[in-house]
Amino acid sequence: AQSVTQLGSHVSVSEGALVLLRCNYSSSVPPYLFWYVQYPNQGLQLLLKYTSAATLVKGINGFEAEFKKSETSFHLTKPSAHMSDAAEYFCAVSDGEGNKLVFGAGTILRVKS
Amino acid sequence: AAGVIQSPRHLIKEKRETATLKCYPIPRHDTVYWYQQGPGQDPQFLISFYEKMQSDKGSIPDRFSAQQFSDYHSELNMSSLELGDSALYFCASSLQREESYEQYFGPGTRLTVT
Helix, strand or coil: CCEEEEECCEEEEECCCCEEEEEEEECCCCCEEEEEEECCCCCEEEEEEECCCCCEEECHHHCEEEEECCCCEEEEEECCCCHHHCEEEEEEEECCCCCCCEECCCEEEEEEC | CCCCEEECCEEEECCCCCEEEEEECCCCCCEEEEEEECCCCCCEEEEEEECCEEEEECCCCCCEEEEECCCCCEEEEECCCCHHHCEEEEEEEECHHHCCCCCEECCCEEEEEC
């Protein structure tokens, strides 16, 4: 079975500061990993994905994540937070194409001015 | 670009009633997924279809059923509704044939059971 743990249900950063959202996964097979963002009362938007190619993945809106197999981690970062980044972020894992996503509990990012 | 369409966007039902949620995947996408997101919770997988055949099943109650039609749209049917069924229901679609591994989510249907 696969699972995802997101450390910190709430993260608060100042505008312009580094954003770091933590995600650790558990998978018995090589995982496919994703970060989604959800704004209030909206659907889930894919930020980036890891599918066994480059370990450093760049996504939309300046976000990137690094797959570290030895640490079973896939942390999301952004060098400089913007007010518009305030949202809830979900890390998810899948064991293959066409297979279900298993989500973490989510991290709510707050950006202070 | 076309996105996943879900209807209705909001639905209010009473206990023991029936609800039908519809999902129209992105054109050419061959796989549809349904997820349920309770208040303050992460999305939970319910069921998926590939080329109109059920491909996987998650923690979907027996009171729920779903199918994918010949035009690839999907419907989630929910009977004997309970207060605990109040949630945001997402449909997602993907194109397995191209192995993009991406699931594109619709805006969701917010179901409120009173």
